[in-house]
Structures are given as structure tokens and as C-alpha cells.
Amino acid sequence: MLLLCLACMTLEGYDVVAYGAALPAMLADNAWQITVARASLLGSLTPIGMLVGAVVVGLLTDIVGRRRLVLASVTLFSAAMLLCALAPAVPVFAVGRVLVGLGVGGVLPSVAALVYEFCPAQRRNLNTALAFAGVGIGGALAAVVAVVLVPTAGFRAEYLIGGLGALVVLPLAVGYLPESLVFLHATGRGDALRRWSARLRLDPEAVTPPKAEYATETGAGRLTVLFSRRYAVATVLFCLTTFASLLVLFGLYTWLPQLMRSAGYEIGSALTFLIVLNLGTAIGPLFVGRLADRIGSQRAIAGSFLLAVAGIAVLSNPLPIALLYIAVVLAGVGTVGTQILINVFVANRYPVRVRASAVGLALSVGRLGGIVGPVYGGVLLSAQLPTTALFYAFAAPALLGAVLVTLVPRPRPAAPSTTSDIAKPNSPEVSAS
Secondary structure (H helix, E strand, C coil): CHHHHHHHHHHHHHHHHHHHHHHHHHHHCCCCCCCHHHHHHHHHHHHHHHHHHHHHHHHHHHHHCHHHHHHHHHHHHHHHHHHHHHCCCHHHHHHHHHHHHHHHHHHHHHHHHHHHHHCCHHHHHHHHHHHHHHHHHHHHHHHHHHHHCHHHHCCHHHHHHHHHCHHHHHHHHHHHCCCCHHHHHHCCCHHHHHHHHHHHCCCHHHHCCCHHHCCCCCHHHHHHHHCCCCCHHHHHHHHHHHHHHHHHHHHHHHHHHHHHHHCCCCHHHHHHHHHHHHHHHHHHHHHHHHHHHHHCHHHHHHHHHHHHHHHHHHCCCCCCHHHHHHHHHHHHHHHHHHHHHHHHHHHHHCCHHHHHHHHHHHHHHHHHHHHHHHHHHHHHHHCCCCHHHHHHHHHHHHHHHHHHHHCCCCCCCCCCCCCCCCCCCCCCHHHHC
């Protein structure tokens, strides 16, 4: 399950980062005549699609299940990459990027939910980081393709390879990706529950709660819980923290190569920084996730945000190349790594009946930050600010995120409640956070 989720997130990471990796070549292409302002708008289309995709998944997840949504989402964003590769003009390309976002918005929460359900409580941060390391791996592959193939084959090759990757992953996912046992139990699909339980060598009675404990509240009822006196402050702060996190993440994914070019690096070197950034997002969160399992998500998230601040700010200075690469790795850890931990932190803070709604709400508001990020970067570059000011401007939202997450109040004592997770051991996460 972890390997398949990793593979799906690798495709997702490639498709999201492909635009930023191919952007320098697209800006230099005279046929499309893309300006910085238009590039900013195109960069915001994928986060817009992600926002819509997340809403659609929220409506469908209790009807069709996690597995089908993952398969449908991967198929959608892979087909959309092929559309981008074959697009005759900017409008068709724009439609493709929106569809990429729709698919990505669907696969991310579904994968997160599967990992959360099937993992032991004491390894949730680490295993989530393992699955989401695919984002960094895919992003690094996108940058490698941009360095190796795009200069000779053109920017369309970037999108073509992303679309064809599904031919490897989808057949395996169709055959082996499991369905949520809690979903099967809650929807009365006993035959499917017994079939998957047998394949996974699990006792269905031991790993599923009574149906009444799953989620019987309406959407309005779940929102009432999220904004009740007990949870309202935390809900607002989680939304703002996710907004800051995704603003920095999508801003860097879109504009890092151009930022490095503004700092005096050639296009090949600038794309190398994008490769290093994504390697940092793939490897770094594994260590941060393990740390969060030990000290709690709240402190780990604040520290991860500060890593991003330090890494981005250092990039504005002329330093030896080895130190610059270290700074880029820190920026990668502090962007994707931070968002991974935020998802787990939110999930642990709420009762099971509203957990999916809490994560979905935070990500929906956060994706507004993802929409703003590319535009924010485009405005900064268009303003022709000094290089130092450009990097500091990207570091500022990360600093704000560190402040916001530290303000999340500690959970109030409450009566013990059952969970719908496969792994039942008590997690140190809530008390440590």
C-alpha cells in the first residue's frame, strides 16, 4: 500500500512541478509569446483545479471510496498531461493544467486517508512522509527531464513523459491498491470487506468500528463541530497555516528557476536548484516525520517552517555552490515537509466523525494560498525588486506560518472516544502536540 501510494504521489509531484520546470523554455518560445504576467496566471490554474478537485472528493469519498478516487484521479491528471503536451495553443494548455489540478486535488487526500488508516499510530508521521516523498521524487524527475530533454526536444516533452508515466503505475494500482476497510464496513459492503481483509490478512471485526461510530453527521453538522467553541480557534489557525504553507510551496515550484536566473545563474544551473529542492522534499520529510512522532507535530511544524525561512533567505546571498545546495534542501524540507506534518496534525486534533472534514477544510483554504503563490511570485518578479528582496519576500510567508502554528491551542481534555483507524494503539501525538 505504501509503495503504491508512493508511486501515485510521484506521478502527482512530477505533474505539479512540470510547469515550473518547463517554464523557462516556455517563456523563451516565440510561438506562444508567454509573458511573466500570463505565466503567473497559468501557474495558478493547477491550484484552482486542486481546490475544485478536493471539494469533489469530499462529496464523493463516502459514495465511491478511496481506491476508486485514487485510480480516477491518477487517470485524469495523466490524461491532462498528454493534453498539455499536444496543446496547439495557450487556451488548450490552460484547460489541461486545470484538469491536472482536478486530478491532483483528488488523489492527495485519498492517499493521505489510506495511509492514515492502515498505519500504526506511532508511525503515522513517518509513513505519511514516506508516501508523500513521491512529491519530491516526481518533482526532481520533472526537473531532470527539463535539463536533459527539453533543450533539444522542446517543452512539450516535459508533459508527454508525465502523461505516459501512468502506463506503469495504473495497472499495478488497479491490481493491488486496497480499499479502506472502514469505508467498506460503514457502507455495508460485506463481501468486499471480507475479500480485502483476506488479501491483507486482517480480521475485519478487529479493525472496523461499529457503523454508528463512523460518521453520521451531515456536512452542516460537521462544520458546526469544526467551528464550535472547542475547535473554532484551532480550525481558523489550521486554515491560515495551510494557506501560508501552500503559498510558499507553489510559489517556489513555479518560480524558483526564474528566481535563480535573476540571481545570475544560467538556465541549466537554475533548473539544477529545482532538482535539489525536490530531493530535499523527498528525503527531508522522512527525518522531520520521525521527529514529529517523537516530539509532536506542533513543534516539528514550527521548526520545519523556520528551516524554509533560513533556506530561502540564504539563497539571496552569493555563497559557494555546496552551501547554496544545502540551503535549497532546507527550503524543500520546510515546504513539502511542513505540509505533510500539517495534514497529520489536523487529523489528530479532531474526532473521527469530523476528521476528514477538518483536513479537507484546511486544504481547501490552503489551496487558495497555492493559487496566490504563483501570482505572488509573478508580481515580485515583474516589480524588478532587488534579488535579496525577492527571496526575503518568499521567506516572509513561511515565517508567518511558524508563528501561526505555535498559536494553535492545546486540545482540551475530553472523554475518550473510539477511532476508525486500523491501528488502535494510543498515539503520543495529541498529548505531545
